[in-house]
Amino acid sequence: MRWIAKASREHEVILAITLRVAPLLQGTESRGALDLIDALSLNMQERAFASSLFLRPLLRLEGRLLYHYERKLLTLFAKAFVVSKRDWAHLGRHPKLKVIPNGVDLHHLNYAWRPAPPETVLFLGRMDYPPNVDAALFFAREVFPRIRNRKPSARFSIVGANPHPKVRALAREKGIEVTGFVPDIRPHLARAAVFVAPLRWASGMQNKVLEAMAVGVPVVTTSKVLAGFEGMESGKHLIVADTPEELAEAVLSLFNDPQGALRLSREARALVETHYNWDRIGVQLAKELRGF
Structure with a gap:
């Protein structure tokens, strides 16, 4: 946290990747952008549906707590990003939240499909x-x-x-x-x-x-x-x-x-x-x- 606070004075913007590292930017969030990638609260909510009866209430609780934490982070950071409109909608279409999708390096991944037996x-x-x-x-x-x-x-x-x-x-x-x-x-x-x-x-x-x-x-x-x-x-x-x-x-x-x-x-x-x-x-x- 001390290193980030010092480095933030020497850089124009800080980009934090995932909510897990967001606490390290304490006090510098207003000059930072947070890339959530996806809404972890939505992931937990989805996971609850496919889990056992024992785990389901715990995952639902975790999902609700994460949702409130994600929403709080959106008020602290200057900008935030997610990769899909589904995650954007889940987090309430917050005005600071932008959708920038994932992608692939097409120079590395050439079209090369040549299926070979067995199928x-x-x-x-x-x-x-x-x-x-x-x-x-x-x-x-x-x-x-x-x-x-x-x-x-x-x-x-x-x-x-x-x-x-x-x-x-x-x-x-x-x-x-x-x-x-x-x-x-x-x-x-x-x-x-x-x-x-x-x-x-x-x-x-x-x-x-x-x-x-x-x-x-x-x-x-x-x-x-x-x-x-x-x-x-x-x-x-x-x-x-x-x-x-x-x-x-x-x-x-x-x-x-x-x-x-x-x-x-x-x-x-x-x-x-x-x-x-x-x-x-x-x-x-x-x-x-x-x-x-």
Whole structure:
């Protein structure tokens, strides 16, 4: 805190990333901008719906406390940002709060989709993060068996650091791979037939979806994930499904219709180039930070 107080006198603006570091700016908030990324209170609220009866009231209480804390921070900082309109609306459309979306580095993530046998369904992310853990277990237990019944050669690849013990245990199931950390996600994306983001609770914006779209992998995701994006249409840029039956059918439809999958792939890449390019988004952020 002492270092920040001193540094704040030597810089034009302080940008704090996430509410977790906001307390370190005590006394300097009026010259700072706070990037919440997403509304953590919304994340807790969403998580409560998918949790056990024991955890549900605790998570709801945590969500309410976080909401009041987030609202308090908005009064202290000169400006604040979230990545989606859903989070902006959740926090009451506060006049200091701006929406600046996440994006991807298109120089790093080239369009490189070349699916290779066997037909692989890919899910990636940090695998100790509760929404990702829940999504991996849900897909492996309730969706993937339906796919394997009709496409026995199909594989489910779970890629990401620090897999939870329950996720690691999935590797014992036939057709399921759990890689743990990989140094480069691009080869895994390029050869996957379908990318899935079967999250049952979510806030903010899932960058994993943008990364898959940038490389060109056809995406199947849930309505909870879609709610964080602007301009995405189910059936044009990706496929949205929520129940195990719907998710399995969506994946199988892409397996069985290569031309349809290719159309989805190209439309998704075009959307990312237009709306979710880091170069364009960086200009937006720089403009906001110059406006102090």
